[in-house]
Amino acid sequence: xxxxxxxxxxxxxxxxxxxxxxxxxxxxxxxxxxxxxxxxxxxxxxxxxxxxxxxxxxxxxxxxxxxxxxxxxxxxxxxxxxxxxxxxxxxxxxxxxxxxxxxxxxxxxxxxxxxxxxxxxxxxxxxxxxxxxxxxxxxxxxxxxxxxxxxxxxxxxxxxxx
Amino acid sequence: xxxxxxxxxxxxxxxxxxxxxxxxxxxxxxxxxxxxxxxxxxxxxxxxxxxxxxxxxxxxxxxxxxxxxxxxxxxxxxxxxxxxxxxxxxxxxxxxxxxxxxxxxxxxxxxxxxxxxxxxxxxxxxxxxxxxxxxxxxxxxxxxxxxxxxxxxxxxxxxxxxxx
Numbered sequence: 001x002x003x004x005x006x007x008x009x010x011x012x013x014x015x016x017x018x019x020x021x022x023x024x025x026x027x028x029x030x031x032x033x034x035x036x037x038x039x040x041x042x043x044x045x046x047x048x049x050x051x052x053x054x055x056x057x058x059x060x061x062x063x064x065x066x067x068x069x070x071x072x073x074x075x076x077x078x079x080x081x082x083x084x085x086x087x088x089x090x091x092x093x094x095x096x097x098x099x100x101x102x103x104x105x106x107x108x109x110x111x112x113x114x115x116x117x118x119x120x121x122x123x124x125x126x127x128x129x130x131x132x133x134x135x136x137x138x139x140x141x142x143x144x145x146x147x148x149x150x151x152x153x154x155x156x157x158x159x160x161x162x
Numbered sequence: 163x164x165x166x167x168x169x170x171x172x173x174x175x176x177x178x179x180x181x182x183x184x185x186x187x188x189x190x191x192x193x194x195x196x197x198x199x200x201x202x203x204x205x206x207x208x209x210x211x212x213x214x215x216x217x218x219x220x221x222x223x224x225x226x227x228x229x230x231x232x233x234x235x236x237x238x239x240x241x242x243x244x245x246x247x248x249x250x251x252x253x254x255x256x257x258x259x260x261x262x263x264x265x266x267x268x269x270x271x272x273x274x275x276x277x278x279x280x281x282x283x284x285x286x287x288x289x290x291x292x293x294x295x296x297x298x299x300x301x302x303x304x305x306x307x308x309x310x311x312x313x314x315x316x317x318x319x320x321x322x323x324x325x326x
Contacts, residue, residue: 007184009183054212072185072188072279076187076320077187079320098227098288099288101282101287103284104283105283108283108322109322111323111326112326113325140325141320144192144318144319146317147316148316148317149195152275152301153195153197155275157198
């Protein structure tokens with residue numbers, strides 16, 4: 001199954017429309033999309049507006065590959081569950097987020113094994129042609145850098161002890 | 163029982179709070195920071211309670227910049243939670259509920275940590291820039307965003323450069 005997700009915040013019709021057209025033209029029946037509330041409704045692919053946290057994880061785990069927006073929830077869940085990932089960042093100028101941060105995130109994380117980035121619809125269509133060859137992402141540990149957690153721990157206990 | 167009470171008196175009361183999705187996952191990834199604390203986790207969906215079976219959990223109303231009404235509701239919910247819990251330390255990964263927690267935290271004398279989301283590789287988030295005025299410790303997850311008076315860099319929720 002190819003699991004498509006736009007996250008829980010706002011719809012991302014540009015992504016869903018592109019996927020829906022691609023799935024129709026290639027007779028792909030193995031696509032399931034989470035599209036967000038008040039979103040454009042796909043004509044061809046099966047979809048759900050929202051998924052609870054448990055169902056979201058279950059879909060990412062079961063998916064052969066995840067195609068999503070470049071949100072940290074999508075990226076971290078795919079990496080934690082070792083599922084290949086293709087992301088298209090939302091754009092601030094198109095009102096898809098308040099700023100262009102997803103483009104920055106995507107550019108920074110593009111170098112990670114198993115994470116692929118399509119900056120626009122044309123690139124997405126090109127990358128979808130090879131989606132069945134997507135390689136597993138690297139798996140990441142379930143914890144943050146030790147330097148980060150120890151700094152915060154130290155901050156918490158600093159005054160308590162003095 | 164008595165031992166337990168004594169232990170709780172010396173364990174800092176911590177509120178770990180965020181909105182859902184990526185913010186929440188990032189908060190879970192720094193859980194080791196709360197070892198030895200009496201921690202309450204707060205976020206916007208009851209479905210996340212299963213992630214923290216060993217800690218206490220509170221649900222707060224979500225708020226985002228698209229809707230003023232949702233922001234007011236979220237601010238009120240966070241304010242009530244702070245009055246009830248009286249945390250000594252507040253740690254947040256954003257976004258709007260975390261901002262309210264850091265801002266109101268000042269009034270109840272809590273010390274506060276803002277960890278800006280890893281999503282903000284190009285500059286601190288808008289809520290992060292506002293929170294910087296109130297937070298005692300403001301952290302970014304990107305070394306290139308470090309400033310003299312903050313935000314500081316101490317590491318990230320995962321090490322992306324090791325995965326290339």
